Amino acid sequence: MREDVADVLIIGAGASGAVMAWSLAETKMRIVCLEQGPLMNPLTYPSTARDWEARTQGDFATNPNIRRLPQDYPVNEENTPIKVANFNGVGGGTILYAGHFPRFHPSDFRVKSLDGVADDWPIDYATIAPYYAENERMTGVAGMNGDPAYPSDNAERTPALPLGLAGDTLAKGFNSLGWHWWPSDTAIITEERDGRAPCINLGACGAGCAQGAKGSSDVTYWPHALRAGVELRTRCRVREITVGNDGMATGAIYYDGDGNEQEIKAHVVVMACNGIGTPRLLLNSTSQLFPNGLANTSDQVGRNLMFHPYSWACGVFEEEQDGFAGPHKLIRSQEFYETDENRGYVRGYTLEIQRGMPPVRTAQTALRLGMVPWGEGHHDAYRKLFKRTTGMVAVCEDLPEAHNRVTLDPNMTDSNGIPAPKIDYTLSENSRKMLDHGVARSTDILKAAGAYEVYSEAPIPYGGWHLMGTARMGKDPKTSVVNEWGRSHDVKNLFIVDGSIFVTSAGVNPTNTIQALALYVADQMKSRLANLFD
Amino acid sequence: MPDSFLTSSERETLTILADAVIPESVKFGVPGAGDPLIVEEIESDAAKQMPDISKSLNELEILAEQFGGDVFSNLDSTKRCIVVEEFRSAHPAAAAKIGNLVVQCYYRDDRVMRSLGMELRAPHPKGYEVPDGDWSLLEPVRRRESFYRRTD
Numbered sequence: 001m002r003e004d005v006a007d008v009l010i011i012g013a014g015a016s017g018a019v020m021a022w023s024l025a026e027t028k029m030r031i032v033c034l035e036q037g038p039l040m041n042p043l044t045y046p047s048t049a050r051d052w053e054a055r056t057q058g059d060f061a062t063n064p065n066i067r068r069l070p071q072d073y074p075v076n077e078e079n080t081p082i083k084v085a086n087f088n089g090v091g092g093g094t095i096l097y098a099g100h101f102p103r104f105h106p107s108d109f110r111v112k113s114l115d116g117v118a119d120d121w122p123i124d125y126a127t128i129a130p131y132y133a134e135n136e137r138m139t140g141v142a143g144m145n146g147d148p149a150y151p152s153d154n155a156e157r158t159p160a161l162p163l164g165l166a167g168d169t170l171a172k173g174f175n176s177l178g179w180h181w182w183p184s185d186t187a188i189i190t191e192e193r194d195g196r197a198p199c200i201n202l203g204a205c206g207a208g209c210a211q212g213a214k215g216s217s218d219v220t221y222w223p224h225a226l227r228a229g230v231e232l233r234t235r236c237r238v239r240e241i242t243v244g245n246d247g248m249a250t251g252a253i254y255y256d257g258d259g260n261e262q263e264i265k266a267h268v269v270v271m272a273c274n275g276i277g278t279p280r281l282l283l284n285s286t287s288q289l290f291p292n293g294l295a296n297t298s299d300q301v302g303r304n305l306m307f308h309p310y311s312w313a314c315g316v317f318e319e320e321q322d323g324f325a326g327p328h329k330l331i332r333s334q335e336f337y338e339t340d341e342n343r344g345y346v347r348g349y350t351l352e353i354q355r356g357m358p359p360v361r362t363a364q365t366a367l368r369l370g371m372v373p374w375g376e377g378h379h380d381a382y383r384k385l386f387k388r389t390t391g392m393v394a395v396c397e398d399l400p401e402a403h404n405r406v407t408l409d410p411n412m413t414d415s416n417g418i419p420a421p422k423i424d425y426t427l428s429e430n431s432r433k434m435l436d437h438g439v440a441r442s443t444d445i446l447k448a449a450g451a452y453e454v455y456s457e458a459p460i461p462y463g464g465w466h467l468m469g470t471a472r473m474g475k476d477p478k479t480s481v482v483n484e485w486g487r488s489h490d491v492k493n494l495f496i497v498d499g500s501i502f503v504t505s506a507g508v509n510p511t512n513t514i515q516a517l518a519l520y521v522a523d524q525m526k527s528r529l530a531n532l533f534d
Numbered sequence: 535m536p537d538s539f540l541t542s543s544e545r546e547t548l549t550i551l552a553d554a555v556i557p558e559s560v561k562f563g564v565p566g567a568g569d570p571l572i573v574e575e576i577e578s579d580a581a582k583q584m585p586d587i588s589k590s591l592n593e594l595e596i597l598a599e600q601f602g603g604d605v606f607s608n609l610d611s612t613k614r615c616i617v618v619e620e621f622r623s624a625h626p627a628a629a630a631k632i633g634n635l636v637v638q639c640y641y642r643d644d645r646v647m648r649s650l651g652m653e654l655r656a657p658h659p660k661g662y663e664v665p666d667g668d669w670s671l672l673e674p675v676r677r678r679e680s681f682y683r684r685t686d
Contacts, residue, residue, distance in 0.1 A: 048656055054579055054642070110685045164667055165665065167667045178674075180681070181675060202658055202662070210659070374622070375554055378557065
């Protein structure tokens with residue numbers, strides 16, 4: 001049988017894998033991407049049927065232990081207050097994300113220098129800025145130029161998402177306090193673009209966008225990558241990355257959709273499996289040369305796991321708001337983004353406005369928080385809430401701590417028998433204080449906007465959307481897994497491009513930065529092809 | 535839905551329990567969650583999302599015997615309330631899960647949606663109208679000096 005050989009093997013077809021596939025396609029190398037999930041079909045997304053909210057707690061749940069689809073792997077989450085959110089399929093987590101698409105700030109790359117905590121990144125904002133612009137152009141981002149919380153960027157944006165009734169309400173609250181707010185940069189197009197239709201306010205962004213307006217990577221990068229000749233193999237789950245006697249990666253062993261073991265050889269391996277999947281696969285890839293897992297001589301693989309702890313606050317208003325219609329994200333505030341020592345913690349957070357809730361979620365949230373009773377009084381209490389709430393989350397910067405980590409569970413496996421990841425994570429005192437601050441300031445805003453009741457929760461238990469830091473970037477091989485352009489210190493033909501390589505997490509959603517970094521790493525690879533492994 | 539997912543007695547228990555979560559409302563003209571069409575939906579969703587619901591209903595029956603001296607369906611409304619409260623207290627996770635299933639099916643029923651003023655349709659492909667809003671509200675923020683933290 002002929003040997004299956006790729007020039008570049010990409011593992012994972014989500015946010016960063018799609019970017020790498022597209023960017024490297026111009027080299028005309030043979031690029032193969034293995035993805036454990038399927039190619040998505042937007043015609044079958046939940047919002048196309050009446051039971052759409054039920055499916056967000058079934059086959060479109062964000063938590064893999066609830067979703068339990070054949071392509072999902074279980075995660076041991078017993079020892080973490082924040083549960084993992086992910087999605088396995090072409091597009092990865094972008095299938096379910098809300099599309100909030102902010103950039104990091106310049107200060108986010110200099111945390112150690114500015115605040116004396118964590119580490120500085122080995123790259124800076126100026127280095128990554130052109131890649132942000134390219135990523136925003138490829139993805140399609142709605143928003144508005146001129147935010148005083150950011151350096152000027154002159155990025156290409158479609159018109160901002162509608163403020164709606166909720167936006168007007170909360171903007172007045174912010175203004176009365178003199179606090180910053182701005183239309184969110186959101187990967188949801190408001191005009192036709194690249195063959196995609198504009199947003200029609202389905203209000204179901206978190207369950208896949210049937211309209212195609214949301215910039216999940218299956219509708220942004222992948223169509224271009226496939227047309228350029230990249231080979232995408234779905235329902236292929238990688239068990240391990242193989243290495244030769246010279247310590248170089250030689251390819252991967254994987255299970256195809258029928259459960260048959262396959263092997264593919266590759267000259268370069270790129271990992272794009274997210275902040276849980278990447279350390280899991282590296283730790284599962286043991287050999288004589290790498291008995292503690294591939295690329296792990298630093299013992300940093302799996303460590304420094306960062307989520308963004310989220311606080312949530314919801315105000316109840318006399319007047320009707322938008323309900324669930326419209327994209328979830330509309331405006332953000334970065335009034336409390338940068339460090340202020342008077343607050344009792346370092347670093348900060350973004351406040352993201354969440355428009356409103358659909359019927360079932362209104363009821364379920366209200367039951368959970370005791371806002372609506374069982375039995376007598378249910379209907380009156382429910383109708384006081386339905387379409388009359390709006391609120392916000394605080395996306396808190398999580399700092400890296402070595403004890404927050406991903407390891408392999410000794411007993412739990414996926415359907416192919418591959419050991420599953422185990423999470424050990426503790427909320428830091430700094431994060432706890434930041435969450436409390438976020439709840440307090442959110443409450444101030446909601447009351448200033450006219451809310452007569454405010455409910456809150458912190459941290460949101462099922463809020464582990466952002467998976468970062470578990471194979472971090474750095475110049476020192478003793479304290480980092482990849483170098484300043486994404487190449488493993490230990491294995492010179494192994495690259496990592498997902499959120500694992502983040503040094504710090506910033507206080508914003510990471511997808512724009514994950515993809516900008518992937519574009520940057522791809523460019524570094526292309527510019528060094530002659531001596532890529534030196 | 536498998537015909538035999540719940541036994542007839544389990545279905546009867548579930549029906550009463552669903553009504554205990556959301557009773558009928560004459561004021562709003564909506565059925566209780568124990569309405570046969572809604573219970574059918576609950577049973578269907580439970581088969582997918584709470585396959586062990588029978589175990590939880592059995593726990594409820596044990597409490598009915600303990601606090602009411604009979605099967606749940608034979609108890610009067612006062613005793614049923616006591617048993618439901620005991621169930622929520624003794625088995626909070628199971629009770630919450632059943633509560634979630636009940637509202638998940640109730641708040642998509644045509645009669646309920648109509649009473650809430652909702653159109654009886656899926657979000658896609660029609661979508662919804664959302665007003666653009668009052669962008670003049672942004673003026674004070676536009677006038678603000680740039681305040682991101684410099685690193686040079």
